Amino acid sequence: MSISGRHILNWTSILVAIPIGMLGAMATLLFRALIEILTRLIFGSGDDITHAVLSRPWYSWPLIVGAGGLAAGFFLRYATRLEQQQTARTDYLEVINARLDAVPTRTSLFRALSSLFSVSSGASLGKEGPMVQLAALAGSLAARVIQRPLKLKNSDVVAMAAAAGLASVYHAPLASAIFVAEIAFGISALQRLIPLVVSAGAAVLTMWMLGYTSALYPLSAVHFDISFSSMLLTVVVGLVSGLAGWVIIRLIASSKRRFATITSLPLRLGLGGLAVGVLAIGSTDILGNGYEVIVRIMSGDFVLKTLLVLFGLKLVATALSVGSGAVGGMFTPSLMLGAMTGGIVALFANLAGMPVNNSLVFAAIGMGAVLAAVSQAPLMAMLMVLEMTFNSSLLFPTMIACCLASMTVYRLQSASTYPLVTEHLNRADAWFDFDNSIIAQYIVAGAALHPQDSVGKALAVSSIKRERFVYIIDEQGTFLGAVSIHDISHQVLDKAITLDSPVNCVMDSDFPVVFEYQTVRQGWDIFSGISLERLPVLNNSEERKYLGAISKTSLIQKTKTFI
CATH class of the missing domain: 3.10.580.10 (CBS-domain)
Known part of the structure; x- marks a missing residue:
């Protein structure tokens, strides 16, 4: 059977995916550099926010995070007004789903500025959200030039760029491609995945050539031992992570409803930042996306009591940051909460006399499980853990935990933090009912x-x-x-x-x-x-x-x- 040149899978799309992947990587590096510059201006240090904030007295933390939220709110308010005037959303997923012709430039940039102030001042948010949005914007701008002569769809180029942006953040090309496919396409068309893999792979190669070669969370020295107790603990981690994901989703939804009563965006984000700053007095580890804290958890730096307190503080801080409307991602906060969930379960099991060879393994499994629960994209979550840790022994237990966590949230009828996933699941349920109702x-x-x-x-x-x-x-x-x-x-x-x-x-x-x-x-x-x-x-x-x-x-x- 002959394949038309206009088919979604063709050599043109594969070759275009390479420069688009490199472009997406550059967009994320630019945003990373801007965060470091602004963090240095605020705290006098370019270190991770959990360390940089210590350069200021503790009583100033609420004011700093609150002021960052206030500034972020002004930019977000302007972006929102632009969206209302254009009656279109900024989200790149709308372009991938052909609901929008192109990623809006001005609204994307103002949302990125809003996120820049939120993240740099210490809001409990991930960096990947604005990074992927900027990568998608770069892809959309490139598509305006190449789509007509090369007969490419803008939506396909934007999807490549989005996969590249996420791969640049987490050094996980396959998981990033799977994520865009699961979230945006509902993974209904496998052929659409191949250009995403190429683009995401090109992005990671670009990062490697620029010196970013190590695993994000190195854990290759630790091995998962297959035994009855470890498999039982894996099941427990999966179920507990599902419940944790359900709590995260519900708490964020409740936070959004409460903050919705405040009509002023600057005031709303300012109050959210102020509240997070107050929580930071309890522990500065709740600030930022949590990358440095995850590394320390994976190194075994925390005892059970500290993990329990930190989990509660991070959970509330994330709900406040997301609920107030701050622009940012949920990936790394979910990974941090997951690492703590897995570590807590393993430490409790150890106290109960259950043989636990290494709690760090279960922290890594928990990372994937909570991410799967919150995003409702289990395939992406299990692959991301493997790619971020370079530990192939985690494949089987992470598969089990991610599926159990995702199913737990699904059975509790909680929506994903990505509305498109909820739409895909509802559509799948409707299709099932159509096939099986009488x-x-x-x-x-x-x-x-x-x-x-x-x-x-x-x-x-x-x-x-x-x-x-x-x-x-x-x-x-x-x-x-x-x-x-x-x-x-x-x-x-x-x-x-x-x-x-x-x-x-x-x-x-x-x-x-x-x-x-x-x-x-x-x-x-x-x-x-x-x-x-x-x-x-x-x-x-x-x-x-x-x-x-x-x-x-x-x-x-x-x-x-x-x-």
């Missing part, structure tokens, strides 16, 4: 006459019910057929019958039917081959008892949930 669930009452009833009565029933066909049943309720009002009218006008003639003289005994036990899909297939709006529903093919009718409109409404 006709009996959609039966409505329908009028029926007996064979000896008159043609005039059939016309009257049709006029009242506004139906083209009237069904005929015997005294026991057995379906006999249907009469067409169109045929009755013609035969009355031709004087072939009178209004007093019995309906059985014009009855169609071979009228199509459906049965109550058939699936909705089977009913849809029957409707697709005929022009009727309604069909009679019978109990089974032997007794043929008339139960009511089902309409094509009801099935169309059912398909709207996943089309």
Whole structure:
């Protein structure tokens, strides 16, 4: 079978993915440099925020984070006004899903500035959100130049750039490509994944050539030992991580509702920053995205009591930062909360006398599990842990934990922090219902006459019910057929019958039917081959008892949930 040059998978898209990946890497490096510059201006140090903040007295921390939030709020308010004027969202995912032609330049830049002040001042947010958005913007700008001569879709180029941006942040090209595919495409088209992998891989190679060659969280020296106790603990970590993810999602949702009562964006983000700054007095480790803290957790620097306190503080700080509307990502905060969750479970198991070879392994497993729970993208989460740690022994336990965590959140009916994932899941549920629900669930009452009833009565029933066909049943309720009002009218006008003639003289005994036990899909297939709006529903093919009718409109409404 020949493949058209306009097909999604072609050499043009593969070759374009390489420079787009490099461009995405440069965009993330630029934002990283701006964060370091602004952090140095605020704290006099370019170190990680958890260390840089110590250069200022503790009583100034709430004011610094609050002021950062206030400045971020002004930029975000301006970006929001631009979006309202353009009646379009800034999110690059809207472009990938073809709901937006291109990534808006001004709103993306102002949102990035907002995030810059939030992250640099210490808000509990990840850097990956604005980095990926800027990478997507760079890809969108490039697409305006190359899409027409190369016959590429802007959405595909933006998807490549977004995968490249995320890969540049976490040095995890395959997981980044999977993430964009799961979030934006619903991973429904595997062929769309290949250019994303190429672009993400080119981004990581670019980072390596620039000196960023190490694993993000090196853990290659630690090995996961497969035993009954370790597998049991893996299951516990997965389930607990799912509950932790559910709490994170619910707490963020609650925080958003409370902050929504504050209409001023600068005031809202300022108050959120002020609250995070107050929490920082308890521990500066809650500030920023949590990268440095994850490294220390993976090194075993924290005892159980410290982890419990830090988990609670980080959870609240993240909910405050995200809930106030600060622009940033949820990746690294989720990874940090996950590392603490896995570490806490392992330390509790150790206290209970359960043999635990190394709690650091379960901290890494927890990282992936909580990320899977919060994002509802388990395939991405398990791959990201492998790529970030360079530890292949984590593959099997991370798969189990990520799937359990994701399923726990799904069963608790919590939405992903990425609305598009929730849409994909709802669409999948609707598709499943369409394939498995039965006709009996959609039966409505329908009028029926007996064979000896008159043609005039059939016309009257049709006029009242506004139906083209009237069904005929015997005294026991057995379906006999249907009469067409169109045929009755013609035969009355031709004087072939009178209004007093019995309906059985014009009855169609071979009228199509459906049965109550058939699936909705089977009913849809029957409707697709005929022009009727309604069909009679019978109990089974032997007794043929008339139960009511089902309409094509009801099935169309059912398909709207996943089309």
